[in-house]
Amino acid sequence: MSSATDVGHHAAPCAGAAPCQDRPITPPDLSPDDLARIDSIQFPTRTIHRGETLYRTGDDFRSIYIVRVGCFKTVITHHDDHEQVTGFHLPGETLGLDGICTDRHACEAIALEDSSVCIVAFDLLETLCREVRTMQHHVHRLLSGEIVRESALMVMLGTMTAEQRVAAFLLDLSARLAARGYSSVEFQLRMTREEIGSFLGLKLETVSRMLSRFQKDGLIDTRGRQVRILDREKLSRV
Amino acid sequence: MSSATDVGHHAAPCAGAAPCQDRPITPPDLSPDDLARIDSIQFPTRTIHRGETLYRTGDDFRSIYIVRVGCFKTVITHHDDHEQVTGFHLPGETLGLDGICTDRHACEAIALEDSSVCIVAFDLLETLCREVRTMQHHVHRLLSGEIVRESALMVMLGTMTAEQRVAAFLLDLSARLAARGYSSVEFQLRMTREEIGSFLGLKLETVSRMLSRFQKDGLIDTRGRQVRILDREKLSRV
DNA sequence: CGGACCTTTGAGCTGACTCAACTCTGGTGG
DNA sequence: CCACCAGAGTTGAGTCAGCTCAAAGGTCCG
Numbered sequence: 408m409s410s411a412t413d414v415g416h417h418a419a420p421c422a423g424a425a426p427c428q429d430r431p432i433t434p435p436d437l438s439p440d441d442l443a444r445i446d447s448i449q450f451p452t453r454t455i456h457r458g459e460t461l462y463r464t465g466d467d468f469r470s471i472y473i474v475r476v477g478c479f480k481t482v483i484t485h486h487d488d489h490e491q492v493t494g495f496h497l498p499g500e501t502l503g504l505d506g507i508c509t510d511r512h513a514c515e516a517i518a519l520e521d522s523s524v525c526i527v528a529f530d531l532l533e534t535l536c537r538e539v540r541t542m543q544h545h546v547h548r549l550l551s552g553e554i555v556r557e558s559a560l561m562v563m564l565g566t567m568t569a570e571q572r573v574a575a576f577l578l579d580l581s582a583r584l585a586a587r588g589y590s591s592v593e594f595q596l597r598m599t600r601e602e603i604g605s606f607l608g609l610k611l612e613t614v615s616r617m618l619s620r621f622q623k624d625g626l627i628d629t630r631g632r633q634v635r636i637l638d639r640e641k642l643s644r645v
Numbered sequence: 646m647s648s649a650t651d652v653g654h655h656a657a658p659c660a661g662a663a664p665c666q667d668r669p670i671t672p673p674d675l676s677p678d679d680l681a682r683i684d685s686i687q688f689p690t691r692t693i694h695r696g697e698t699l700y701r702t703g704d705d706f707r708s709i710y711i712v713r714v715g716c717f718k719t720v721i722t723h724h725d726d727h728e729q730v731t732g733f734h735l736p737g738e739t740l741g742l743d744g745i746c747t748d749r750h751a752c753e754a755i756a757l758e759d760s761s762v763c764i765v766a767f768d769l770l771e772t773l774c775r776e777v778r779t780m781q782h783h784v785h786r787l788l789s790g791e792i793v794r795e796s797a798l799m800v801m802l803g804t805m806t807a808e809q810r811v812a813a814f815l816l817d818l819s820a821r822l823a824a825r826g827y828s829s830v831e832f833q834l835r836m837t838r839e840e841i842g843s844f845l846g847l848k849l850e851t852v853s854r855m856l857s858r859f860q861k862d863g864l865i866d867t868r869g870r871q872v873r874i875l876d877r878e879k880l881s882r883v
Numbered sequence: 884c885g886g887a888c889c890t891t892t893g894a895g896c897t898g899a900c901t902c903a904a905c906t907c908t909g910g911t912g913g
Numbered sequence: 914c915c916a917c918c919a920g921a922g923t924t925g926a927g928t929c930a931g932c933t934c935a936a937a938g939g940t941c942c943g
Contacts, residue, residue, distance in 0.1 A: 483800055491803055493796045505796065507789030514796065533782065537775045544771065550788035551745030557795035558731050558743065558752065562721055564802035565729055565846030569931065599889065608803030613931060615891055631890080631940075807899065838922065851899060853923055869908075869922075 431473035431525035432501075432532070434545030441539045448535075451526045455479075461502065461516040461524060468506030470528045474498050477522020478597040480606075481505075481514045492606040495519075495580075495598060499587045504553055519597040564608050572607040573617040574645040577627065581636060596632040669711035669763035670739075670770070672783030679777045686773075689764045693717075699740065699754040699762060706744030708766045712736050715760020716835040718844075719743075719752045730844040733757075733818075733836060737825045742791055757835040802846050810845040811855040812883040815865065819874060834870040 431450055433442070452475060455461050461472060464484060479496040493514055496502050502524065505513040536543035563575055585591035596603070600618075601611040621627045626642045628635040636642065669688055671680070690713060693699050699710060702722060717734040731752055734740050740762065743751040774781035801813055823829035834841070838856075839849040859865045864880045866873040874880065 483796065485800065485804065489804070491800045493799055504789055505793050508786045508793055513793045533778070533785070537778065537781060540771070540775065543775060546785075547771070547788070548746045550785070550792070551742055553792050554788070554795065555743050555746055555751045557792065557799065558721065560799055561731055561795065561802060562723065562729050564799060565843070566723065566727070600891095601889085605803070610932060611889090612891080612933085616931090619891070837920090848900060849922080850901085850924085854899095857923070 431475075432527060432542075432545070432549075434541050437539075437541055441541060444539065445535065445542070448531070452523055453526055454521070454523045455518040457518055457520050457522075459518055461518065462506075462512045463515045464512055466506075466512045468503070468510050468512055468529065470526050471501060471503040471506075471532070472516075472524040472526055474500050474502065475523045475525050478519040479516050479522060480519055480598060480602060481516050483514045490605070492598075492602050495606065497580075497583050497587060500583075501549060501553075504550060519602075569607075569609050569613050570617050570620070571645050572609060573603075573614055574621070574626075574642050576603065576607055577621075577634065577636065578639070578643055581639075591636070593633070593635040596634060669713075670765060670780075670783070670787075672779050675777075675779055679779060682777065683773065683780070686769070690761055691764055692759070692761045693756040695756055695758050695760075697756055699756065700744075700750045701753045702750055704744075704750045706741070706748050706750055706767065708764050709739055709741040709744075709770070710754075710762040710764055712738050712740065713761045713763050716757040717754050717760060718757055718836060718840060719754050721752045728843070730836075730840050733844065735818075735821050735825060738821075739787060739791075742788060757840075807845075807847050807851050808855050808858065809883050810847060811841075811852055812859070812864075812880050814841065814845055815872065815874065816877070816881055819877075829874070831871070831873040834872060 430446065433445055437445070453461075453472075455477075461479065474496050476498060478498075479502060480492050481494045481496065481502070482490050483493050484490045496516070502516050503512065507529065532546065536546055563572055567575065580594065580596075581591040584594055598606075599611070600614045603609075604611045604614045607614065618627070618629050621642070622629055624641075626636075626638045626645075628637055668684065671683055675683070691699075691710075693715070699717065712734050714736060716736075717740060718730050719732045719734065719740070720728050721731050722728045734754070740754050741750065745767065770784065774784055801810060805813065818832065818834075819829040822832055836844075837849070838852045841847075842849045842852045845852070856865070856867055859880070860867055862879075864874075864876045864883075866875055
């Protein structure tokens with residue numbers, strides 16, 4: 408298992424963690440033949456430094472990306488200046504699915520720390536999906552999963568209080584880190600309070616106040632961007 | 646073109662309107678061979694009366710549905726009782742994509758008026774997508790389009806005032822009706838103020854107040870659920 | 884060690900909510 | 914044909930969660 412320090416930097420997935428390095432989008436339960444077929448493909452990678460963008464709104468859509476290392480935010484720009492964060496993307500997660508429908512990216516993806524992605528050319532992926540049924544279904548699940556996740560977010564934005572949103576945000580992050588082999592208890596936020604607020608439909612001061620409240624009530628321990636979850640039970644019942 | 650009365654009841658799409666009846670999910674630009682292949686399939690239909698459900702949360706996922714006639718809402722049930730509307734679905738639009746990722750439906754679809762859907766068995770669709778490349782891409786676009794639409798909704802819920810949300814809701818509905826060959830100027834809301842509010846993250850009183858305000862300011866003309874858009878320009882600049 | 888950026892905390896304000904009363908509409912039955 | 918009723922919609926008055934504005938720490942990095 409990773410040490411707390413490593414985990415905080417998203418640098419060391421557990422041994423045996425989910426696909427990432429060389430098999431970015433391999434579905435589970437693949438037949439040996441199909442596995443060989445997919446393993447034979449070399450997916451290129453790309454490094455994006457903190458603050459740099461992976462793609463911008465309106466860019467031609469050619470490929471989707473799997474985060475290997477690091478962390479991204481996706482942002483929609485409104486009326487020229489005002490921008491809203493629509494998601495955060497951790498290692499193992501997918502970026503760029505929004506581009507399929509119009510052949511142009513509908514948002515901008517920005518690295519929150521020095522990061523690396525695996526590039527999956529979309530026409531190659533479509534070919535693969537026509538040849539390998541398991542792969543096809545895997546991609547359909549991926550897309551559908553994104554839809555379900557966004558529906559859940561809409562419910563959050565539509566019904567929850569500021570306190571509930573921040574709690575839900577921490578728990579969601581924790582669960583996603585756990586799914587990728589990182590610690591679900593202690594981690595480092597890679598985003599600012601303002602970015603969290605933008606994502607949750609809150610102002611940065613409100614996010615800060617809620618974190619302070621959780622701290623005071625003994626639900627979490629925070630020091631800047633370092634977060635330790637002390638009472639998951641209470642946090643989920645906020 | 647349809648008369649205003651017909652339009653109000655969603656009963657008469659224009660001649661030449663988007664696919665609906667016998668070719669529920671036919672992509673554009675299909676080769677004659679592929680068109681013949683897809684045309685040979687008989688998709689079953691199903692009638693759902695007002696207030697009845699097409700599928701419920703947790704139901705086995707077998708197929709997706711294309712609305713032929715009528716109107717649906719999709720609802721997520723939270724903590725047993727509290728429920729939130731996650732979307733409205735007009736003729737020609739798709740229902741059930743949320744079920745792919747877990748093989749179970751993640752929400753409930755309820756008819757807002759007597760309606761009819763076309764049933765597309767998902768394994769058949771996947772087979773078709775493996776055989777017909779154009780169809781495959783069409784389905785990918787469909788899924789991606791849903792993701793983009795939901796992102797836009799998240800931005801709305803995260804940043805807009807009550808007034809802006811209601812205005813955006815009316816304009817969105819208008820545009821979608823237009824896309825299916827109905828009037829974009831005058832139409833009948835099939836949902837209650839409460840359902841609109843649930844969808845927009847507002848209370849029914851607030852929705853009602855905003856509609857009254859638009860009426861007073863001469864942006865729209867409403868009489869119960871009948872809506873006529875008088876000043877689209879101003880409405881979009883609210 | 885200086886400066887830019889991020890974070891915390893306080894004080895007052897306001898848009899949307901809550902609660903409540905009243906009206907309108909469509910359907911039902913006497 | 915009208916009376917009635919239940920569900921839907923409108924409108925008003927008061928409240929409060931989250932926003933705005935402001936000022937004081939913290940932290941990171943050159």
